[in-house]
Amino acid sequence: MNVSAFAGVRRDNIEPYIAGEDRIDGQENVLKLSSNENPFGPGQLARTALVESLNSPERYPPQDHAALRTAIAEAHGLEPERIVCGAGSDEILGLLCRAFAGRGDEVIHTHHGFLMYPIFARAAGAEPVEVNENERRVDVEKILASVTTRTRIIFVANPNNPTGTMISGMELERLADGIPDNVLLVLDGAYAEYADGYDGGASLTETRPNVVMTRTFSKIHGLASLRIGYGYGPEPVIDMLNRIRGPFNVSGPAQLAAAAAVGDVDHVRRSRLHNSRMRQLMAARLEQAGVPSDQSHANFILARFGSAAEAAACDKCLRNAGILVRRTDAYKLPHCLRITIGDVVNCEVVCGVIAEFMAARDKDQ
């Protein structure tokens, strides 16, 4: 079968997505700081719900995700009818491309944006259009200048992965105001809970007919393995996604655990507080060691080295110490390493190894 020509989707055009590594050959007890997972995992409420959910694996899960949508709506002050749940927010991003972009259409994403945006755009037969950032920060004016009559979707992650930077509510409004109504603005809020005072774009979806927010349970809620996320937006958009998704796209355990997790305010608060404290401490320690970073609003830090060679050498040194962080070459940031904020000990260990690496490098020079 000629997969290259199938449905206008070209295989040689689609870069395989390579996730954060979870193994180092020959090493046990690897410290994984490569996928932005919550070091505490889920809270007790979600753990209990998950264990109970395993009692009836023979049953199909609720097709309409009704209880979960109600729990999300109550926790965030949203309308349950305008929520669509998916197997991770990844599924929602993919569904949006399938539903609203196709051959001849353009999908905008930013220079250091999440790698799945161009993959999903191409899988839908559309053309991804990459827009430059300004010093690793999304540039609204450049996005607006790139909109054409063929643009169908604009993806903006706020805070962005892997830079950790974010743009203000005013900038988001300017972006939403500056695009035609037939262009969908997708605000990816995978890390929204880690950003102080940010609603993930929820309020913008209330006043605009073409703004959608996506959220995940993989990060602050600690449920990455269950694959669960959701989208929130105008009713016709959400209705469209519900029509094209699989009927049982979210497993029963995932629905139950997520419904418990979203109401576990204490666990979310504790995770957020720990993260901001450690983020500040880590950034300061790395800076002291000669490794600067931009102010991060997420649960990771993008550490900037002097060169790509230096970042690669530091990564090698970390791997020798049994620590996995994320190389960011594919994000066009070869001189950087993205480090997830772990627990207190994890943070100390990773900063210690980097500081030693930098000190040894200074001696060699």
Ligand SMILES: Cc1ncc(COP(=O)(O)O)c(C=O)c1O
């Ligand atoms: C910016 C961004 N969006 C979406 C996702 C997808 O997350 P999930 O499919 O686990 O909800 C990620 C995962 O790393 C991400 O970094």
